[in-house]
Amino acid sequence: MVSESRERKVQRAFISLLKIGLWNSVIDTFDIFILSSSEWLVLYQVAIAQTVEGLVFDAITKLPGQYQPPKMLALKWAVRIDAIERENLKKEKIIAEIAGLLKAHHIDVTLLKGSSLAVHYAKPLLRLSGDVDFYFENSDAFKKANQLIKQKGIKIKYGALNSTYYSWKGCEIEHHSKLIDIVNPFQKRYLKKMERQEADRKTPVILDGMKINSPSVLMTHIQVNAHILKHFLGFGIGLRQFCDVARLYFNTSQSLDCDQLKFAYKKLGIYNWMELTHSFLVHQLGLNPEFLPYQIQQCEDNQWLMNDVLNAGNFGFYSGQFSSAPQTHQERKHTMTWGLFPRFLKAQRYAHSEALWFPFSRIWSTLLRRRKI
Known part of the structure; x- marks a missing residue:
């Protein structure tokens, strides 16, 4: 196991870099970034584990050369960030493609999380995205969307909370019939009422030239x-x-x-x-x-x-x-x-x-x- 003092040292540097990347803030002290090669490697692994390697890397680029990680690790990190940016652009195209297909068949769809949240970052492409999540307001739209995907020869599987998922050009897509992950069944009616009240206030997101609604x-x-x-x-x-x-x-x-x-x-x-x-x-x-x-x-x-x-x-x-x-x-x-x-x-x-x-x-x-x- 990593020693406790060393763990605290890496955590302190990691959290500081994360805040700098998150808020594009000024670095006021550099002492906490004096790390050994092995400590930088642990920090790199933690950033990956937390899926915030983009934000942390962006902060590292603001450090003077003598405080940055070893060159081989920095290069490895840069290659990873380039791959993340490329993957995000690919997903934007896939989201636009599927949303366009659904709209062409008069199926209303709402984009959840992922790219609809990335727009709030100073550098959206640095946010590592997971699955693509689409939400359908009623069971009819949910069933039609699943059937449409099946007609494309794509196998659909059933997931948790009455969701479905499939792979589209190597990207995992999820269809959801539930908007809010509140599991108390007695809240279902209230959530639906609130959803109806907010239906006309959806937020449009532009991805690859396609306008897609988010909640x-x-x-x-x-x-x-x-x-x-x-x-x-x-x-x-x-x-x-x-x-x-x-x-x-x-x-x-x-x-x-x-x-x-x-x-x-x-x-x-x-x-x-x-x-x-x-x-x-x-x-x-x-x-x-x-x-x-x-x-x-x-x-x-x-x-x-x-x-x-x-x-x-x-x-x-x-x-x-x-x-x-x-x-x-x-x-x-x-x-x-x-x-x-x-x-x-x-x-x-x-x-x-x-x-x-x-x-x-x-x-x-x-x-x-x-x-x-």
Whole structure:
């Protein structure tokens, strides 16, 4: 294992670089970037695990030469960033292509997360994107979209929460019939009502010349934060998702109905979780409090959340990233599964109803998927 003092040293440098890349801020001290070759390698691996290597690399380019990583690692990093930018451009074309196909068949589609959030970054192409997520407002549009893809000779598989997924030119695409990842079934009617009220306020995004709708600003705020909570309740969440929220807030919070948003969080039973999230964004990621949609009422202890995020990596796929000993698949599965319990107990305090219903939603989702397969 990496020694504790060395781990803290790498973490401090990593978080500092992340903040610089996230906010394009001025570097006021360079001492923390005096790292050995092996420490730079660990930092590189952590950035990849958290899927924020683009932001961190952008910050590194602002360091004087003597504080930058070894040339071979810097070159390897630069090649990776070039690949990320190319992949993002490819995905934009794919999104535009599929959205155009759906529109040609009069199927309304909404783009979630991914490229619709990347636009809030100073350099959108540096954000590592995952799957492409499309949302369909009703079951008829959802079924028609799936059938249209099948007619193209593409195999569709069933995923969690009544979603489907497939590969389009090497890019994984997901179709969703649910906009907000709130698992409490008693909130379904309220969520649909709110969705209808916000239907005329969707935000257009231009990708590869194609105008595609993303949810309204209000619904986007709720959607991305509920999505983070869902993954936290599962195998964990990475820093990129919190960076997405920070940049979203920076660009849109001033245009929100803050009272309406606060009411929605209280109604959905996740207000305390949002207090923790807002405290985390300010104290861990450097978001200026004036860009919060509303001011924090209670400053929550958030260091434990940072520790959990750093340990879990992106959706829990990189747990134990500071360990030098590789784990087998079974060891990783065992570690991740047992890691759920302390996280679940923590969540009881911040989002009691979601923590309560989460296990049942997973079981129900698995049963539905098996029936459809």
